[in-house]
Every structure is written in C-alpha cells, then in structure tokens.
Amino acid sequence: MNNTKILCTVGPASIAEKVIRDMYDSGMNACRINLSYGNFEQYSTIIANIRKIGDIPIILDTAGPELRVLNNDAKFEKGDVLDIDVSANISHVLTKGMTLLINDGANSAKVTDVNKKKIKILMENNGILVKNRKLVVKGVNFNLPLLSEKDVEGLNFAVKKDIDFVAVSFTNSADDIKTVRDKLKNSGVKILAKIESKLGVDNFEEILKTCDGVMVARGDLGVEIASERIPLIQKMIIRKCNNAGKPVIVATQMMESMITNNTPTRAETSDVANAVIDGADTVMLSGETSIGRHPALVVKAMRKICRLVEESRITSFDIVKNMHNLITLNAFKIAEELNGKIICLTRSGYTARMISRFSKANDIIAVTENDNVKRQLMISYGVSPLMHNIGDDNDKVIRITRHCLNNKIIKKDDVIVFVAGLFLKNTTNTIIVYKAGELVA
Numbered sequence: 559m560n561n562t563k564i565l566c567t568v569g570p571a572s573i574a575e576k577v578i579r580d581m582y583d584s585g586m587n588a589c590r591i592n593l594s595y596g597n598f599e600q601y602s603t604i605i606a607n608i609r610k611i612g613d614i615p616i617i618l619d620t621a622g623p624e625l626r627v628l629n630n631d632a633k634f635e636k637g638d639v640l641d642i643d644v645s646a647n648i649s650h651v652l653t654k655g656m657t658l659l660i661n662d663g664a665n666s667a668k669v670t671d672v673n674k675k676k677i678k679i680l681m682e683n684n685g686i687l688v689k690n691r692k693l694v695v696k697g698v699n700f701n702l703p704l705l706s707e708k709d710v711e712g713l714n715f716a717v718k719k720d721i722d723f724v725a726v727s728f729t730n731s732a733d734d735i736k737t738v739r740d741k742l743k744n745s746g747v748k749i750l751a752k753i754e755s756k757l758g759v760d761n762f763e764e765i766l767k768t769c770d771g772v773m774v775a776r777g778d779l780g781v782e783i784a785s786e787r788i789p790l791i792q793k794m795i796i797r798k799c800n801n802a803g804k805p806v807i808v809a810t811q812m813m814e815s816m817i818t819n820n821t822p823t824r825a826e827t828s829d830v831a832n833a834v835i836d837g838a839d840t841v842m843l844s845g846e847t848s849i850g851r852h853p854a855l856v857v858k859a860m861r862k863i864c865r866l867v868e869e870s871r872i873t874s875f876d877i878v879k880n881m882h883n884l885i886t887l888n889a890f891k892i893a894e895e896l897n898g899k900i901i902c903l904t905r906s907g908y909t910a911r912m913i914s915r916f917s918k919a920n921d922i923i924a925v926t927e928n929d930n931v932k933r934q935l936m937i938s939y940g941v942s943p944l945m946h947n948i949g950d951d952n953d954k955v956i957r958i959t960r961h962c963l964n965n966k967i968i969k970k971d972d973v974i975v976f977v978a979g980l981f982l983k984n985t986t987n988t989i990i991v992y993k994a995g996e997l998v999a
Contacts, residue, residue, distance in 0.1 A: 561919060561940045562864035563587040563840040564857055565617065565807060568604050569595060569848025575607040580854035581847060585861030588615040588937050590725075590842065593712045594626065595690055605719055615722040615933040617750065620709040620738075622727025623702035625693045627660075628675075631686060638681045639670065644693060647674045648700045659694040661685060662777040662811070694781045704734050710741065717745040722933045725750040725773050730757040735768040746930045750807070754778035759791055762798070771937070772799050773842070777810035789832075796837045801877065803912040805938045808833040809842035813860060817850040822859055830860055831867045839914070839939040871918045871939075882912065882986050889977045889989050890916035896991070898973035899923060901958065903948050907931045907938075909977060909986050914938045923967060925958055942967075954978065955990055960998045970995025 566572070566581050567590045578589070589608050591601050601618075608614050628643040649672045656669045658679055667679035704726075705713070716724050726738050729751035738749055751758070751765050754775035758765065766772065774792050783791065792808060799806035812830050813822045822830075833841050841860060847853040877883045890913055893900050899921040904910045910924035917940035924935050924943045932943040946961055948954065955976050962968045974997075976990040 560585055560587055560861070560864075561868050561917070562834050562838065563937050563939065564860055564864070565590055565809075565840050565842040565937065566847040566853065566857060567592060567842070567844045568608070569845075571849050571851070572847050572853045573600065573604055573607065575610055577853055578607050579611050581857045582611050582614065584854045584857040586614075586857050588617060588840070590617045590619055592619045592621075592844075592848070593708060594619075594621040594624070595848075598711070598715060601715065602719070605721075613929075613933060615936045616719075617723040617725055617937075618712055618716045618721045619725040619752075620712060620727045621706055622709070622752070623700065623704055623706075624727065625700055625702070627687060627689055627691050627693060629687060629689060631688050633686050634681045635684050636681055640667070640679050640681060640687065642677050642679060642687070644675050644677055646700065646702055648672075648702075649674050651698055651700055652677065652695065656695050656698070657682075659696065659781055660687065661691060663694070663781040692778065694778070696782065704728070704737060705741075713738065713741045716747050717742060720930070721747055722930065723748045723750050723771070723937075725752050726769075727752050727775075728755055728758070728778070729753060729765055729769070730755055731761050732764040732768040735765060739768075748934055753795060754782075756782050759783070762795065766798060766802055766804065769804070770934075771805040771807070771839075773807040773809050775809050780810075792833070793836050796833075799839075800837045800873075800915045803908070803915050805839040805911065806837070807840040807842050807937065808838045810844060812841055813843060813846045813856050816846050816852075816856045816859065820852070820855065822863075827863055830863045834864050834867050835870050835872060837872055837915075837939075840937045868919055873916050873918060882909075885977065885986050885989060886912040887916060889913055889975050890920065892989065892991060893920045893973075893975040894918075896973045896975075898975050898991070899968055900975045900977060901925060901962065901968075902977040902986075903954070903958075903979065904931070904935075905948065907935050910935055910941050910943070911938050913977065914941050923962065954980075956998060959994055963994055963998055968994050 565588045566586045626645040652672050658667045665685040666682045671678035748770035750771045750773050751769040752773045752775045796806050813826050815823050846856040901923045902909050903925050922941045924941050925946050932945050935941045935943040972994045978988050979985040980988045
C-alpha cells in the first residue's frame with residue numbers, strides 16, 4: 559500500500575491511456591485536470607482513459623481569477639519589447655512602470671503601455687513566454703471574479719462526470735468556498751481550497767472550517783509572499799489540516815527538473831521528503847507529468863523518496879479531548895504498539911481521516927458503502943478504502959473480517975484493531991482488538 563499519495567497532473571504528455579497506466583503502475587494514486595489548459599473534449603478523453611485503468615480519484619482544478627497570456631509561445635531576451643494579449647481588461651489597475659511577473663516570478667517585465675486587453679512590456683531577463691501562463695503584479699488585485707465562465711462550466715462538468723474533487727484556485731475567504739459549494743449543490747463533489755495568496759494565508763483558519771481539504775499551491779504563493787517564508791507557511795497549513803483531519807496536498811515545482819532530466823536534484827529530493835515528514839497526505843506533480851519527457855519515471859522517483867521517509871513523519875499535535883478524537887487516537891496507538899492493521903467503518907470518510915492524521919506506516923482499511931467516499935479517501939495518508947456493505951447488524955466485525963481474509967486484504971496472523979460504531983448510528987464508539995484467524999475460523 560502507498561501511504562503518501564501521489565497526485566499527477568494529466569496533460570499533453572500523459573493524456574494517452576498507456577502513459578496514465580504507466581504512471582499508475584509506478585505509484586500514482588490520483589489524477590488532476592487543470593482547467594487553465596485544454597478544452598472539455600480533451601478533459602472527457604482524459605477521464606475516459608483514467609477510468610479504463612481503475613477507480614482512480616480525479617481532481618478538477620479551476621483557473622480562478624487569473625490574468626493569462628493569450629499569445630503563442632515565444633522566446634525573449636532581456637531588453638526585448640513584447641506586445642501581449644491578456645485574458646481580461648485590467649487597464650483600470652495596470653499602469654506604466656509597474657513590474658509584471660511571469661512564470662511564477664522567474665521572469666519580470668516593466669509595463670510600458672496598456673490598452674484594454676493589450677499590454678506592451680519591456681523584458682528584464684531572458685526566458686520563454688508560454689501561452690496561458692499567469693501574469694502577476696505584486697500587491698495588485700485585478701478584481702477578477704472567483705470563477706471564470708469556463709470555471710462555471712467546469713463545475714457543471716464535474717457534477718456530470720462524477721468528479722471527486724474540485725480545487726478552487728486563489729481561495730481567499732470562506733465565502734469563496736461557499737460560492738463554489740452553492741454551484742455544486744448536493745452533488746457529493748468535495749472542495750479543496752488552493753492557498754496561493756497572502757489573503758488566503760491570512761484567512762486560513764476560516765477557510766479550513768468550510769473546505770474539505772487543502773492544496774498548498776506554492777508557485778503563486780511564492781510570488782505574493784517572500785519565498786523564504788513559504789516553508790513555514792507550508793508547515794503551518796499542514797499541521798492545521800492534520801489537526802482538523804482534512805487532507806492536505808503540497809504542490810508546485812516538487813520535481814521540476816525532471817520535466818527534462820532523468821533524476822531529481824538533491825534540493826527536490828529534500829523538498830518532497832520534508833513535505834512527507836511534515837505530514838502531507840499527498841504530494842503533487844504538475845508540469846513533470848503534464849508536459850514532461852517521462853511522466854512514469856518521475857512518479858517512480860517520487861514514490862521512492864516518499865517510502866524512504868514515511869517512518870519519520872511528524873504526527874504529534876494537540877487534539878480536542880472528545881470521545882471521537884480519543885477513540886481514533888487510541889486505535890492508532892494500539893495498532894502501532896502491536897504492529898497491527900486498522901479496519902474502520904466509515905460512511906462519510908470522517909473516521910478514516912481522523913485516524914489517518916496520526917499514522918506513520920500502519921495500514922488503515924477504511925470500509926465504506928459509498929463509491930465516491932471510497933475514491934475521496936484515496937488522497938488521505940495511509941488509507942486503503944474498501945467498498946463493502948457496513949450494515950446495521952452486530953455481527954459486522956466477523957462478517958467484514960471474513961471478507962478481508964477471503965480477499966487476502968489481511969492475513970490470519972494479523973492483529974486487527976477494529977474501529978466502529980456499534981449499537982448506535984452515526985458515531986464511533988468501539989475499539990475491538992483481535993487476531994484475524996482467531997476470530998474467524
């Protein structure tokens with residue numbers, strides 16, 4: 559079982575079924591589709607190819623309130639003057655002399671003229687202007703809507719295609735999450751808040767209360783906030799997500815050199831390792847798998863790093879002392895001391911996630927009756943979801959243990975820590991410890 563989950567962005571380099579299968583076989587656990595690139599016909603092809611391979615969770619990422627380049631790709635050098643077309647009229651906020659940042663801040667340019675959706679810029683260094691890349695001006699809010707027309711269409715598409723998660727780009731407040739939830743209605747699609755602005759960091763505690771999970775989008779965050787502060791912000795977000803029992807994804811430039819190279823740099827290896835040690839549920843690949851030369855090789859390299867450091871994962875933090883928290887904590891402690899496997903019953907996924915936050919390398923078999931919940935649990939650390947009838951009978955412990963034995967999910971010699979709600983609905987109130995072979999003859 560993969561404890562740390564790997565999320566791969568699917569794009570031109572990985573849209574083919576064979577490439578997705580190779581990534582899956584190399585250790586990929588979930589797929590991401592970025593609405594900033596491509597069209598809905600391509601997204602439908604990607605989804606169809608993913609579902610040919612298996613029951614893999616899919617995350618649809620909104621473009622969000624971003625200013626993007628509409629020109630075709632072009633190389634530039636320092637001193638070049640470029641005329642660029644952009645995705646929105648921002649002449650009311652953009653003025654001559656402002657510094658425009660491109661490619662997550664790697665390139666900069668001075669604005670020399672603005673005319674509605676056309677901007678003339680003087681390049682300050684060498685690079686490539688890539689179509690659909692974001693443009694940022696530090697400290698300037700373009701006052702663009704949270705959701706573009708394409709994003710709204712994307713939310714409807716997510717519901718229609720039974721997508722598991724929507725990631726909301728540039729989530730700045732709890733109201734942003736509520737806006738998206740209203741549009742998704744009662745679809746069952748879960749919402750991930752992408753934290754990639756100073757405002758998002760400032761309002762994080764309120765955002766966390768309303769979202770279903772979080773993505774630390776470090777590229778844009780590093781443009782708005784001094785890069786040396788990002789590691790501390792990342793640790794803070796991970797810790798608070800762990801405490802709340804909500805999945806957290808660390809994203810952007812994790813193995814970026816492997817877009818072209820065969821091996822990661824030492825710095826990239828450390829970056830991935832530290833995200834895992836800090837408590838990330840999932841680590842994400844972007845350009846490495848969407849436009850890179852060898853997507854499956856990147857996944858394999860990332861999986862190797864994750865496995866090596868998982869035993870060092872930091873899991874100690876304060877919890878509110880209530881019945882549910884204490885039962886999930888002690889279930890983990892018993893399993894850890896006895897080197898056992900945890901079987902937990904969960905209709906919503908909540909119990910499994912609450913145990914997952916403590917885990918280092920214990921197997922957590924999460925039994926659920928809901929196919930969406932099964933897939934949504936696949937981005938939570940250490941969780942192996944299992945579709946099976948939970949039922950209301952009091953023989954469920956024996957019945958589910960027998961099913962796991964018959965399907966070779968557990969062995970007779972395994973110590974099982976069974977976590978469930980017995981005699982009462984919608985609660986977790988019981989821990990049962992036994993050897994699988996002794997309970998089921």
